[in-house]
Amino acid sequence: MMTLPWLDLPLVWATLIAFAVLAYVVLDGFDLGCGILFAVEHEAHDRDVMVNTIAPVWDGNETWLILGGGGLFAVFPLAYAVIMPALYPAIIGMLLALVFRGVAFEFRFRAQSQAGRATWDFAFFGGSAVAALCQGLTLGGILQGVHVVGRAYAGGWWDWLTPFTVLCGVAVVVGYALLGACWLIWRTEGPLQHRCRRHARNLGVGTLAAILAVSVWTPFLNASFAHRWFGWPGIVLTSPVPVLVALLAFGLWIGLKREHHLTPLLCALGSFVLCFVGLGISLFPHIVPPAITIWDAAAPPASQAFLLVGAIVLVPIILVYTGYAYWVFRGKVQPDAGYH
């Protein structure tokens, strides 16, 4: 069918899947972060406001995760078939956590008793935190490499659980919490907004430390990572990344200090994008290091081309109406006086 010899389909799809995962991290990151911040925001009323800022959009945010997983299945089935068993407990843990968290949106408003409400508030916090942790573990597990024989995972149960993956897990929890705090600075006002500035300052320091730790550790995992980062000509591409992260950290600090509303969120999102670019540089062209490249894992051209046509037409449309949904619910979320 429409196979074009000049078009490197696996490369195009790797970019698209990376975009879907990035969109997920950027969008669901602040969303999960709001849940994680339930740990320090106990007041029922503030919690309602926090949930109300994300209630109309969380489902759309999570759809990018389905696109990431579903897309991997569709265009890189081998990677999907290796990663899922290799990270089995982390993936199952993430899914169960997202189940709890997803229903908690509705259930916490439906619960008739105080105890019921407290239960679903805890589910919202726990689900968000565990989902973030498991995503970090998954990321770390892929980065550190997966043992593959033939076309299947050949490692053990707990291969994925190492100090490095735990670090990645904690880093994602802290980073998402930072995104959540910055989101709430933008979308709320009054004492809650004020406290979120404080949270963001602490979490910003934590996130920066985590980024540093992961960045220093990563090149030691795999010789090819070090080569891509520090070898020639890779270093031309990689050297701006840490500089830009430092600039964004500075921007975040200034934004918090001068009590800007949107600057902290943009800076925090910017550093996530940069980290993501950094990961891309480390991994490329592997999709499951050290053995499987994007070309090894690719579905046949007929499959990739068929879905690409749809993606090219539909993804821009999706971005437009997703933007519209955000625009409809823009502005500060007011404390709801009518709530009882």
Next chain:
Amino acid sequence: MSGIDAVFLARAQFAFTIGFHIVLPAFSIGLASYLMVLEGLWLRTGRHVYQDLFQYWVKAFALVFAMGVVSGLVMSYEFGTNWSAFADKAGPVIGPLMGYEVLTAFFLEAGFLGIMLFGLRKVGPALHFTATCVVAVGTLISAFWILSVNSWMQTPQGYSIAADGRFMPADWAAIIFNPSFFVRLPHMVLAAYLSVAFFVGAVGAWHLLRDQKNEAARTMFSMAMWMAVLVAPVQIVLGDFHGLNTLHHQPAKVAALEGDWETSNAAPLILFGWPDMKNERTDYELAIPHLGSLILTHEWNGEVKGLKDFAPADRPYAPVVFWAFRVMVGLGFLMAAVGVAGLVLRRDGALYRTVWLQRIMVAMAPAGFIALLSGWVVTEVGRQPFTIYGVLRTADSVSPIGLPGVATSLAAFAVVYLIVYGAGFSYLFALTRRPPLPGERGPTPELPTRAAGIAPGPAMSTAPGAASASGARA
């Protein structure tokens, strides 16, 4: 033996998670279309009862949709976690179809759901109705793709098999519009409509039994009874087509659901019995001669294959298929009968006064869903021992995950689902136990935001109910 046990547990886990899941999207498909009709009627007639019913059911929709999203998320990863060999081999064919489901349906539903639930005051009735329609259409698009995938696994075509065992797509039109898709899709969509119709009808009947004058209860009961009498017979006819289709493509499944062991030109219709897999016979059978041939082939002496025509290793486990089929068909005819009773009573003007009918309707609240699940069991257990019918065996589809891993995750899913969906359904019942009232409020949380830029224009302030929709939350 341990290999077989891990396969069985992986199957049990898939059956369990999809059994929970399938009810929820079916609920969403039916309820979204119902809400679209209610809002359309409200905007067209301006009658408040339709707005009240919309607000009443949209709360249930929000609840059911949230549960369906997360159980669906589990499904989208379970192919990889428990069925990675299947994912690797079949991915090139079914992966893109599921990719299209995400791109054309999931984003659409998710993008407009927020506006549908919380946005009436912000966007006005016309755009809000558009959002409701988009969500309803999104649920149907989703059904289109996922049933195409399922149908392809039942009646695969349009592919070739590569040297490494992967299924390579050759003709996408043939893959998507495979032979069983055309009967399976409408059968499933109507099943979703009927399930919701009977649930809505039961809720209406429940409230009529308490207050015969409740206008919203009368309206929903009446609408449900129309659905029952119009849709249930069509569903039975579609079921017949589905049976003919299955007989052509998957005769072993039909032999199992009929409990037939011998190939015959005068196949009986076995009403009841117990298929005995070991001794290759159906015990305690109560049968009507020739009727099986007549129903399945529409000929008095049509040939119907028996299970003995298939190697023992290729036979589905007949007792489950046999009984699930009888539950589905029995409930289908019962639903049609109740629909006809409603029609007769309606002519006599006694629809809202007839207590026995309302009691039956309350009892039949889960009838549609039970029939739907039974149908699912028939089609899925009936295609065993294959995941891709006749080509890829279930035993060759599983992940290299050992017994303890699958057992642990199955236990975790069972515990979590029972807690989460137990709570969810109890909240659903709490919502529907409350009668629908005039001035019914919308779903929580309402979202008062300061910068809501759209001033209520003339269209909005005169639209029926726009003002009452902006009230405090329930």
